[in-house]
Amino acid sequence: xxxxxxxxxxxxxxxxxxxxxxxxxxxxxxxxxxxxxxxxxxxxxxxxxxxxxxxxxxxxxxxxxxxxxxxxxxxxxxxxxxxxxxxxxxxxxxxxxxxxxxxxxxxxxxxxxxxxxxxxxxxxxxxxxxxxxxxxxxxxxxxxxxxxxxxxxxxxxxxxxxxxxxxxxxxxxxxxxxxxxxxxxxxxxxxxxxxxxxxxxxxxxxxxxxxxxxxxxxxxxxxxxxxxxxxxxxxxxxxxxxxxxxxxxxxxxxxxxxxxxxxxxxxx
Numbered sequence: 001x002x003x004x005x006x007x008x009x010x011x012x013x014x015x016x017x018x019x020x021x022x023x024x025x026x027x028x029x030x031x032x033x034x035x036x037x038x039x040x041x042x043x044x045x046x047x048x049x050x051x052x053x054x055x056x057x058x059x060x061x062x063x064x065x066x067x068x069x070x071x072x073x074x075x076x077x078x079x080x081x082x083x084x085x086x087x088x089x090x091x092x093x094x095x096x097x098x099x100x101x102x103x104x105x106x107x108x109x110x111x112x113x114x115x116x117x118x119x120x121x122x123x124x125x126x127x128x129x130x131x132x133x134x135x136x137x138x139x140x141x142x143x144x145x146x147x148x149x150x151x152x153x154x155x156x157x158x159x160x161x162x163x164x165x166x167x168x169x170x171x172x173x174x175x176x177x178x179x180x181x182x183x184x185x186x187x188x189x190x191x192x193x194x195x196x197x198x199x200x201x202x203x204x205x206x207x208x209x210x211x212x213x214x215x216x217x218x219x220x221x222x223x224x225x226x227x228x229x230x231x232x233x234x235x236x237x238x239x240x241x242x243x244x245x246x247x248x249x250x251x252x253x254x255x256x257x258x259x260x261x262x263x264x265x266x267x268x
Contacts, residue, residue, distance in 0.1 A: 073098070163190075
């Protein structure tokens, strides 16, 4: 093994298994590989889904989630945690325990609350657990506008929602605007109780399965390489937009991001 290979950073991703391969843990693996990282994985839930919708999911037992994470953490130097679908309130609590044991490791949280078609993947109890247990430990939070409003129900504007989430302890908050009815997609980055930057991206013609996973995982991968959060967030958006632009439709539902577009193979 060369010294360069030994220096490949490890990102520990917690997510559900998506048998369609478009989202969840497989999306994380592909996005992290594209950033030159090693993806270590913890499965939090088994799902029944395709490119159209999630039909069912079964959270793994807390003991299984903890055992998977501890096995990796006791063996590899994890640089960043990436959190996706949690599956249950109990799993949120278990992950909280793990994160507090490693407070020096940055956390990227994609607050997966529903499928692309709006099927709920956790109720209000999970939302509250996420707010109480995980947001205070989060380095970068990447909700879409629907998730932002769900996490800050008492606020009347998106800016007020963002402020409420920052007040929970989130360090950087990137609110993605793909669900808004705007000509372009406008993503808003908040930090230190203020709007830090807005990013405008051409709105692409399709809907995509796994775009949020791709964005959050690529941010985690870039942080693992030592980029500062602002640079990682900006570069990850560019990577994700290009993955969507090169997306493809293998099934009957949404397009999937082509996360290896950079190889030059557009025939995927």
